[in-house]
Amino acid sequence: MKKDPAPDSFDLALLDALQQDNSLPLRELAGRVHLSTASVQRRIQQLKKSGYIQANTAVVDPEKLGQVITLAVEVRVDRTQTADMVQLRQAFSGPEIQQCYSITGDADFLLVLTVANMSVFQQLAQRLFHDNPNVKWFRTLVVLERIKTTLHVPIDTGTP
Amino acid sequence: MKKDPAPDSFDLALLDALQQDNSLPLRELAGRVHLSTASVQRRIQQLKKSGYIQANTAVVDPEKLGQVITLAVEVRVDRTQTADMVQLRQAFSGPEIQQCYSITGDADFLLVLTVANMSVFQQLAQRLFHDNPNVKWFRTLVVLERIKTTLHVPIDTGTP
DNA sequence: GATGAAACGCAACCGAC
């Protein structure tokens, strides 16, 4: 088991650029960080291999696809033992769920999801919450505006 | 002003594939949706131009970069008139904030963010919340586990 | 070990059909 070297400032600058736009040509990136295209390419491959870059994804506009309603749902359950958590994690990881966090506080889970209309959500709530005997209660927060929706990790490149 | 044609099942299948992995070669995508590479290429360009694809981003692992703590914060403010909202939206859209939603319910905003340690968050909370006279209260939910963290829009391709 | 310059081969792109 070999350990990955810690990313230097070049790597951090690349990560910062790529999480804004991973379709930039190597030439462009090379110019920004003042390295050759070959070096940039090697570093990106290494960052992928070592897990710093988890995926390369297209960000799709939900509204364009009719998913005009965004909801946040706080869920409180009865039991959170291992077997229960396995079931809950699976139940809350379906494709209709954008994000799922287990949290501290009154609620045990925080979900974020988008739906085309409320009747879709009603059916989903029936299946995920009402039909699950382990769910004690859930509170639905309707999103009025998606002010910022990224997964960007703040990276201090030293040169802003 | 010309209107974009509604995406057909081919486009939906492409969007679904691309939001999982946008580094797939056209050849691969063409095989999946049973089209030629040229058609796929034209469709992707069109999807970008018409805004269905908002961005192409690398997903960076926060933990690998020392951002080991994820937090959700509910924020309640006093005034939400236009001028106030402008200020709040800007305040809650900084690079340290991953996501910001304005919501219904007890709280007015829901934030999601990652930090390296709690003292960083403490400073952030001071600046964003305590120092903002418009913030009535905020409730911090500590994330125990990031069970699912995507921006994927659920797409019914008809062929799962 | 990592780098940069230049060669290679393949994929994306853009017309014509």
Next chain:
DNA sequence: GTCGGTTGCGTTTCATC
């Protein structure tokens, strides 16, 4: 939507430090 030609890209090589 399909077919080729061309461009431009990512990739590999290799000499260098």
